[in-house]
Amino acid sequence: MERILTFHDLQSGMADLGYMASDDLAVSIHLALTLGRPLLLEGAAGVGKTEVARVLAEMHDTELVRLQCYEGLDAAQAIYEWNYQKQLLSIRASAEEGTTGQAAEERIFSRDYLLERPLLAAITKDKAPILLIDEVDRADEEFEAYLLEILSEFQITIPELGTVKAQHPPIVILTCNGTRDLSDALRRRCLYSYVNYPDPQMELAILNARHPDLNAHLAKQIIGFVQNLREEELEKVPGIAEMLDFAAALSGLGIADLSKDPEQVQRALIALLKTQSDQAAITTEVTQRIAGKAA
Amino acid sequence: MSRVTKFAAQDAGPAARVAGFMAHLRANGLRLGAAETSVALHALTAMNAYSPDECRNALRPICTGCKEDVDQYDDLFDAYWMDMGRVRTRAVPKLQTKGNNDVHSSRDASGEAGGSAGNATTPDGGDGEAESDGEGKLIATEVRNLSRKDLRDLVRSEEIAEAERVARKLGEALRDCRSRRRIAATKGDRLHFRKIMRRSLATGGEPLQLLKKRRPDRTRNIVTLCDVSGSMSVYAQVFLAFIAGLMRADQKADAYLFHTRLVRITETLRDKDAMRAIGRMSLMADGFGGGSKIGACLDRFATTYAKRFVDGRSVVVIMSDGYDTDQPHVISDALQKLGKRGCRIIWMNPLKGWRDFAPVTAGMKAALPHLDLFTSANTLSDLAALEGELTRL
Structure with missing residues (x-):
């Protein structure tokens, strides 16, 4: 892994891989890397939180270990589990061989019988991976408690085996989008950064990076349109991914100017508006008004 | 002239100044410990500490922990480091021996006498309607009562203990078997x-x-929204005691006050000393006993806090009389939005206990279709009696 000296290097390194980070975010990531602390990213859906982890993994040329959280996620699915079937068979076999209980117990509680789940996998890798704990607020509060040991000490305690300590501590990125309030204990262990929707210049840079062949006039219009659309009262505010889809949809439909073909533009809106009531609220007239403002 | 604050020579180096900054943030309600100070110093060594903007960005991820913190961070940073070249005499504040901000004595409560507009059964006299007619009609007013009222005058500590018991019982009534973990x-x-x-x-x-x-039983989360506008002030006593009790009985409960604005009081009420919690709350409830904007407040709740704290496992309890200065459709829209989060909505209207009560106010009428339960509650025993109803929800 090459040594990154200042956050400007990091910023341009990420930009080369197609991720435009604001100064604010770049400094947070830079500190997380230099201080070796987990980074908690919070923000609305679709502002590119998960993407940070992907880009970092690519940049450091290392593996991305991803743990997607959901309600009901527990230690057995996130950290480790014993392979019960294999253990059972082994006990049977040892009974037939006539080995002692002590030896059998030592064998079935060894690493061979352990099923690694993402968190344990992340700390046993030979090269420090990027560990992405995605949407941590979807998991229950009890699950946060499991994370505490891993996040502060980079170790996992397995009662039967002892403590497994990371030889190469992973770079941990946690994301959340405010489904529920996270506990203070978890927040304290992380650096925190709130990721906002990008400003127009930044968003234009993102669009240019992803769709370099788009004509400059249309790109500007799209950004102006999406930025203004976010000001409207919507249930689901479109994120960056939606904006990129919208741009792809427009070029797919062969539209060169947003104010030219209202019908087609309206059709392309399905890439931006994801609920029925939002689609009903943004009528053709509203679209044209916003497009007019953007131009 | 540089905008950067100058420090007096007696202060020992940058470490003391950063410690002073941490103390400054702490005094403004951010929760930071000694560990954060040490991380902050490490962070600054990793950055170009001569550039104020880089320092600002570097300290942000360390000193903030949620969006509210981020929102006030920039102002706090400016107040400490960018004080227009003013000299700060002592970066590390002296230990406070007396005069803690969190402890108040009723002796130094001020400006309370003038604010009696919202007292007893008369609504405040914004337009004089209640004084002139003799029908005792309750009206909502749009005037924000700017004088501060001390909520501790309303609530006694033994009531909180009683309320805590009731709240605990209600919490049990709302038990729900929905956990997916085994x-x-x-x-x-x-x-x-x-x-x-x-x-x-x-x-x-x-x-x-x-x-x-x-699967174990899971309790539901109770979210309370209490109306403290002028027309409600006579009932506020019961409700505030109830909320204070609830917050102590249930670690997951969430509470808000509203009049013309919506204020989150959860963190405040978590204070170990119940009366001190109420005291801190009165500072926040600036405008208590004034006008009411139920619709706007509910809408604000539905679009902001509800997205974070309300889900299918929540019960939202609204305590209000429904006298609103907004258009009635604002209330129904807000409640509809809130209902989409999958929560149960209970409206406790103290007026419902009156004889011949009918929900004739436009606001209340608009709200009714969206409610799971519409009940009266004037006293703590009324609240206790709700237990049976809640079980059925």
């Missing part, structure tokens, strides 16, 4: 393999004892 239990619906394997070692790998696990 824990060991004698009567369960699934086998608990981990335990079975452990036990089977004793019998040579033969699983003789089949242990079970099941």
Whole structure:
């Protein structure tokens, strides 16, 4: 892994891989890397939180270990589990061989019988991976408690085996989008950064990076349109991914100017508006008004 | 002239100044400990500490922990480091021996006498309607009562203890079996393999004892929204005691006050000393006993806090009389939005206890279709009696 000296290097390194980070975010990531602390990213859906982890993994040329959280996620699915079937068979076999209980117990509680789940996998890798704990607020509060040991000490305690300590501590990125309030204990262990929707210049840079062949006039219009659309009262505010889809949809439909073909533009809106009531609220007239403002 | 604050020579170096900054943030309600100070110093060594903007960005991820913190961080940073070249005499503040901001004596409560506009049964006299007609009609007013009222005058500590008991009972009534995680239990619906394997070692790998696990009961989260506008001030006593009790009984409960604005009081009420919590709350409830904007406040709740704290496992309790200065459709829109989060909505209207009460106010009428339960509640015993109804929800 090459040594990154200042956050400007990091910023341009990420930009080369197609991720435009604001100064604010770049400094947070830079500190997380230099201080070796987990980074908690919070923000609305679709502002590119998960993407940070992907880009970092690519940049450091290392593996991305991803743990997607959901309600009901527990230690057995996130950290480790014993392979019960294999253990059972082994006990049977040892009974037939006539080995002692002590030896059998030592064998079935060894690493061979352990099923690694993402968190344990992340700390046993030979090269420090990027560990992405995605949407941590979807998991229950009890699950946060499991994370505490891993996040502060980079170790996992397995009662039967002892403590497994990371030889190469992973770079941990946690994301959340405010489904529920996270506990203070978890927040304290992380650096925190709130990721906002990008400003127009930044968003234009993102669009240019992803769709370099788009004509400059249309790109500007799209950004102006999406930025203004976010000001409207919507249930689901479109994120960056939606904006990129919208741009792809427009070029797919062969539209060169947003104010030219209202019908087609309206059709392309399905890439931006994801609920029925939002689609009903943004009528053709509203679209044209916003497009007019953007131009 | 540089905008950067100058420090007096008696202060020992940058470490003391950063410690002073941490103390400054702490005094402004951010929760930071000594560990953060040390991380902050490390962070600054990793950055170009001569550039104020880089320092600002570097300290942000360390000193903030949620969006509210981020919102006030820039101002706090400016106040400390960018004080227009003013000299700060002592970066590390002296230990406070007396005069803690969180403790108030009723002796130094001020400006309270003038604010009696919202007292007893008369609404405040914004337009004089209540004084002139003799029908005792309650009206909502748009005037924000700017004088501060001390809520501790309304609530006594023994009431809080009583309310805590009631709140605990209500919490139990709302128990709901919805957890997806399974824990060991004698009567369960699934086998608990981990335990079975452990036990089977004793019998040579033969699983003789089949242990079970099941889904445990989960309590619902209670979110309370209490109207403290002028027309409600006579009932506020009961409700505030109830909320204070609830927050102490249930660690997950969430509470808000509203009049013309919506204020989150959850953090404040978590204070160990119940009366001090109420005291801190009165500072926040600036405008208490004034006009009411129920619709706007509910809408604000539905679009902001509800997205974070309300889900299918929540019960939202609104305590209000429904006298609103907004258009009635604002209330119904807000409640509809809130309902989409999958929560149960209970409206407690103190006026419902009156004889011949009918929900004739436009606001209340608009709200009714969206409610799961519409009840009266004037006293703590009324609230206790709700237990049966809540079980049925």
